[in-house]
Amino acid sequence: MSVDRADLDRFDLSILRVLQTEGRISAVELARRIGLSKSPTQARMKRLEEAGVITGYRAILDPIRMGQAHVAFVEVRLSDTREAALTAFNRAVLLVPEVEQCHMMASSFDYLLKVRTSDIQAYRRVLGEVISALPNVASTSTYVAMEAVKEVF
Template identity: 75%
Template sequence: MSDDLPELDRFDRAILAALSGDGRMPVTELARRIGLSKTPTQARVKRLEEAGVIAGYRAVLNPIRMGLANVAYVEVRLTDTREAALQAFNRAVRAVPEIEECHMMAAGFDYLMKVRTGDIADYRRVLGERISTLPHVASTSTYVAMEAVKETGL
C-alpha cells in the first residue's frame, strides 16, 4: 500500500465492520467483539479516524418512515462537458435536496442520479422544476424503482 493509505489488519477490519453496523457502539463492547482490550481498541479507532478511513458518524434515517418512498434513477446528458460546465452542474446538483446521489459516469450519458421523493407527482415536479433546469442539461431518462431489494445504509 502507499504511504497515504493505512495498512488494515484483521482487527482494523473487525472494527470497521462493527462500527459500520452500529456507530454508537461503546468502546468496551467494540473491544470485546474484536478480542482486544479497551486501550488498544481506542487507539485503533483514533488512528482510523485520523487516516480518514472512518470519515464520520451519523444517524441513519429511514426515508420511508419520513414519507419519501419514491425512488427514481435519472440518466442525465449534458450539452457541454468541458470542465467549467461540469463544475457548474456539480455545484447546482449539491443544492437540490431530493438528489440523494449523483455520479459522473463513463457511459452513453454523463451523470446518474438517485432521486428520492414522496410520490411520483413530487418526482415529476422535481424533474420539471429542478433537474431539467440544472446547468447544461440536454436530456434526462428516468427509471422508477419498484422495490429496494438491498440498500446499504438502512
C-alpha cells in the same frame, strides 16, 4: 496521514465492519467483539478517523417513515462536458435536497442521480422544475425503483 487497504489488519477491518452497522456501539463492546482490550481498540479507531478511513458518524433515517418512499434513478446527459460545465453541474446538483446520490459516469450518459421524493407527482415536479433546469442538462431518462433489495448506508 494516509492508510492503504494493505495497511489495515484484521482488527482494523473488524472495527470497520462493526461500525458500519452499529456506529453507536460502546468502545468496551466493540473491543469485546473484535478480541482486543478497550485502549488498543480506541487507539485504532482514532488512527482510522485521523487517516480519513472513518469520515464520521451519523443517524440513518428510514426514508419511508419520513414520507420519502419514491425512488427514481435518473440518467442525465449534458449539452457540454468541458470542465467548466461539469463543475457548474456538480455545484448546482449539491444544492438539490431530493438528490440523494450523484455519480459522474463513463457511459452514454454523463451522470446518474438517485432521487428520493414522496411520490411520483413530487418526482415529476423535481425533474421538470429542478433537475432539468440544472446547468447544461440536455436530456434525462428516468427509472423508477419498485423495491430496494439491498441498500448500504
